[in-house]
Amino acid sequence: MPQAPKDKIPYSILELATIGVGFTPTQVFKNSLDLAQKAEAFGYHRFWLAEHHNMVSIASAATSVLIGHIAGGTEKIRVGSGGIMLPNHSSLLVAEQFATLASLYPDRIDLGLGRAPGTDQLTAQAIRPDRMQAVYRFPEELHNIQRYFSSENKQAKVRVPMAEGIDMPIYILGSSTDSAHLAAKEGLPYVFASHFAPTHLFEALSIYYNNFQPSKYLKEPYTMACINVIAADTDAEAERISTSSIRMVVGVLTGKIDYLQPPTEMTPELRQISQDPALQRMMKYSFIGSKETVKKKTEAFLKETGVNEIMVASHIYDPQARIASYRIFSELMKELENAKTLN
Incomplete structure (x- = not known):
């Protein structure tokens, strides 16, 4: 399993292929690839795609297909x-899909696994009627995937021949404490979704660190946490850009999910909405502002959590403003690294 250098904090991207009003899925996928190419030049470590279903604003439903698009x-x-x-x-x-991806793009593919549906319950039922039984079998299904990638599976009656012997890094994702126990028990890296579910972040990390059992995959605990970042040249411009994200979160909280909207000026009404306790809880780790503003918040987050790697999500309507935000974040991470403040 690939290990990050110990003298710096890698920074990565979580992409949802968010669809803004007026954009087609074709344009969104093109923009995702453009972002990945820029991210590669900026020094980002990973580019991960999320799985969501039945959401008009998210185009990453066929996750493994998009992974191939980006890797290619x-x-x-x-x-x-x-x-x-x-x-x-x-x-x-x-196992078949990711073995194929790993064969096409050797030593570049990661498999992050979660147990949430990535959608509403009715859609989850349509995807797989026995889904709740599958949730309880999550550890067993994890072991099945590991077995398919093992060289020792060659004598089994059920095989994925192209997977056997491939070193496929597996990461356990979580937004509560349940998966922390599993990741620790299995000796696998743990990724927490603090960008939308911050409540149990520190409890989950504590469970993982205190219960971690070394494995053939990982000798020491390895943690990643995700934050939202909207960075711009000034605090005022970042605040203006963030109005799209605020409207999106309100849609999630009210069950009225819509396409990502263009930004507007921060009106008194929007500012009041942004102070709503439910929205504040969900956006606790949303760092919005200039490079210096986001830098201070990111440095504090890294010191408080002690995570090995940070992942960034950004819901920004304009593709060029989004690229600029990720460029600014890469610059501030390099500045923190050079200042030796992350260790």
Whole structure:
């Protein structure tokens, strides 16, 4: 399993292929690839795609297909799933898909696994009627995938021949404490979704660190946490850009999900909405502002959590403003690294 250098904090991207009003899926996929190419040049470590279903504003439903699209258009950045929602899928088919990806793009593919549906319950039922039973079998399905990638599976009656012997890095994703226990028990890296579910972040990390059992995959705990970042040249411009994200979060909280809207000026009404306790809880780790503003918040987050790697999500309507935000974040991470403040 690839290990990050110990003298710096890698920074990575979580991409949802968010659809803004007026954009087609074709344009969104082109923009995702453009971002991945820029991210590679900026020094980002990974580019992961999330799995979501039945959401008009998110185009990353066929996650493994998009991983191939991104990996095929880049050269060295790691590409993976953040994550594959395993109870939606057959473990054998997941192994086949990711073995294919790993064969096409050697030493560049990551497999992040989660147990949430990535959608509403009605859609989850349509995806897989026995999904709740599959949720309880999550550890067993994880072991199945590991077995399919093992060289020792060659004598088994059920095989994924192209997977056997491939070193496929597997990451356990979580937004509560349940998966922390599993990741620790299995000796696998743990990724927490603090960008939308911050409540149990520190409890989950504590469970993982205190219960971690070394494995053949990982000798020491390895953690990643995701934040939202909207960075611009000034605090005022970042605040203006963030109005799209605020409207999107309100849509999620009210069950009225719509396409990502263009930004507007920060009106008194929007400012009041942004102070709503539910929205504040969900956006606790949304760092909005100039480079210096985001830098201070990011440095504090890294020191408080002690995570090995940070992942960034950004819901920004304009593709060029989004690229600029990720460029600014890469610059501030390099500045923190050079100042030796992350260790």
